Amino acid sequence: MNKRAVFNHYAHMLDTLLENSLFFEYYFQDCFSYEYGDIENPCDDLDWSVHFGATRVCLVDSAYDYVVKINLCDQKCCEDEVAIYSAAEGNGLEQYFIKPTYLGTYINTIRFYSMENIETALDYDIRYSDFDNSFMEHEEEFGEIHEITIILPLYAYARAIPHNYNIIYNELQYSEQSSYEEIARKHASPMTEKNLAVGIDFVKEYGEDEYARLSDFLYEYGVNDLHCGNFADFDGHFVIQDYAGYHQPYSY
Numbered sequence: 001m002n003k004r005a006v007f008n009h010y011a012h013m014l015d016t017l018l019e020n021s022l023f024f025e026y027y028f029q030d031c032f033s034y035e036y037g038d039i040e041n042p043c044d045d046l047d048w049s050v051h052f053g054a055t056r057v058c059l060v061d062s063a064y065d066y067v068v069k070i071n072l073c074d075q076k077c078c079e080d081e082v083a084i085y086s087a088a089e090g091n092g093l094e095q096y097f098i099k100p101t102y103l104g105t106y107i108n109t110i111r112f113y114s115m116e117n118i119e120t121a122l123d124y125d126i127r128y129s130d131f132d133n134s135f136m137e138h139e140e141e142f143g144e145i146h147e148i149t150i151i152l153p154l155y156a157y158a159r160a161i162p163h164n165y166n167i168i169y170n171e172l173q174y175s176e177q178s179s180y181e182e183i184a185r186k187h188a189s190p191m192t193e194k195n196l197a198v199g200i201d202f203v204k205e206y207g208e209d210e211y212a213r214l215s216d217f218l219y220e221y222g223v224n225d226l227h228c229g230n231f232a233d234f235d236g237h238f239v240i241q242d243y244a245g246y247h248q249p250y251s252y
Helices: 003-020 022-027 077-090 115-121 128-141 175-186 196-206 208-220
Strands: 048-052 056-061 066-071 101-112 146-158 231-234 237-240
Touching: 003 022, 003 056, 003 066, 003 101, 003 146, 022 101, 022 128, 066 077, 077 146, 115 128, 175 196, 175 208, 196 208, 196 237
Parallel strands: none
Antiparallel strands: 048 056, 056 066, 066 146, 101 146, 231 237
């Protein structure tokens, strides 16, 4: 990976989004979990998309070999994955994970209204689809324009092909693979907590010992919440592309 080239590519994307979208001038002040769906083609002439998760936002250029992930406020999932990947290398399991690479920190200074004032004026009803209209309607309530510095640490991941695990395991589909199913059921695994088909296919491809070894590693490093979208194919083999897990904050 040419880290400088990948950083510059996605820095250009961020520059463009900030220059052409009121919503992103608001959003990137302090990234949060946006619950109204992903944003496809925010710039009409470019095949870009922005994907929102519970802990990160992901920038995708479908014509590029890498995607970039950004932690949401108060999260450190990308850093966690750097540590998990390093541990996987030490255990000879790195081939089952997409490697995270810290690219650097994107910094840009804009002149805009503060996020807090916008949210208060819009009563926290923030939606990309009608943000421009709401902005124009309530702009006089936003107070003064400030100089705001956007600071976003960027982490690159090779773009993998999502695995087709959308069809949940059913007994008939796997009736001819009972021996693999028996093994997948015998060893508890975070990979099968949401879809037994993942474990069956892994055992069929890589064997029982490797299945048990990877499963034990995932438990040891707290990798959970492995839903269908976390698995992918990369260079013709199975990988986990999102493995920081999801952990509720401690309550005091």
